[in-house]
Amino acid sequence: MLLNLVASGRGPRSALLLHGMCGSSESWGAVTDRLIDSGYRVLAVDLPGHGFSPRDAATSVSAAADAVVETVRTGVSGPLAVAMGHSYGGSVLAAAVGRLRPTTAVYIDAGMLIRGGQNREALIEQYENDRRLRSRRGWLRRARPYYDERAIDAEVRAAERFDPATMAAVSLGDDVRWEPEPGSIVVRANPSDWVPERSAADLIHRGVHVREIPGAAHTVWYSHLHEFVDALPEVFPV
Template identity: 30%
Template sequence: MSSLARIIAGPDRAPTLVLLHGITGSAISLAGAIDHWVGRGLRVVAVDARGHGLSPRWSPEQIERAGEVLVEDLVEVLEGLGPAGRSAPPGVGPVVIGHSMGAATAMVVAGRRPDLMAGVVLEDPALYGTRSPEELVARGAARERARAAEAADPAGSLARSTALPTEILPGVWAAQRTDPALLRSGVVCPEVPWRQAVEEMGVPALLVTGDGQGARVGPQGLEVMAGLNPRLEGVVIPGAGHQVRRFAPEAFYAAVDAWLERLGVAASR
């Protein structure tokens, strides 16, 4: 089994969803998503990425190749589900649902190891190649400063949080558990150009983005991506920024659940 920490919930033999958070998140900061899909009769495996939550920290050697380590970690998680986990019920493999960093990682694995998943849901993925290395390092330093400021004023951080009610406290905890070494590196996704990652996906994919401030993909980006891979469908949630699910949970779940049902992932109430 992979060394990454995770939350596992739902019936053992139900179709499996593997949930991946973004930078500074954790499995527990996906509490609302876990509740939603377990409530629909699905099995959920929510993973703490390396350097997040209760998963191992980053070594200096791993930081040097952080993007590839993210990919290797997800492959190990999916392989660790075993044949039973990939075919429970028969013919239905796990669907990987990722946000930002998690979505970008899932996108790369969907190209390299499509045998490990039945499909992938990408919530406004991080797009490698849209920012320079210097910009990424600067943004990472800003995240580290924000993490330190939250640590100095935890009560204020809770009050200012824009997370869903059940995820406010887990979200602040997750930010404090993020490995500063990863933040300082500026790495937020595998170092695979986003066009290549989209083109190489070998499984059905749903991309959910918004048209609001902060959205990484947006309507225009989604149009370009859909033209690169016929397996990719897209949904734009009006007004949503980068945190699509948190901005409009009902619209997000409606879009994803409908796609899962078309994929053959039964969601029993």
């Protein structure tokens, strides 16, 4: 399956961006700008069931990773300098990273367990309710006061295009567990519901570089863009 890929910038290095649940390639807007300014060609992908990518009510994390790899190999020449995955996109990146082989892999507030064995209809109903809320500008302004108008526009469009059945399929099989590879980078909010303190300590022990942004939201660059950029000197050199 080929996914929708939005390429921008003309730099000699490539950076791949994988968004979280109910997001889209547009969710990375401010990060994309900073990457372009730093000399990257940016490749932002819509994951299955998101944005303008195909829907797939039988998908899985591994199938989404296969689609990302196929899309990158079809549309991109040369190695990846950076690959970033946020939340669910981090799970997909972990399943694809061995084939993508980026110089730097960054996992952003990404939980390392997706519980399987869920009820399909209940999940679809839950995700549909989330989709409806996120498609309302007034709700976003109240629930995400750190969103600027550009972010609100992007997230409303993402919610309108989000397919609950595709996302529900990810949680119908076995549990999906993964761990960032040693040498990779984890950026977590502090506190974080997705990467708690104990998990962060275990990652550091395993040779993963953990960067913390106090007070950040789950989508850390929306609430703390400058701190997010400063936390990644490997990606955004001074």
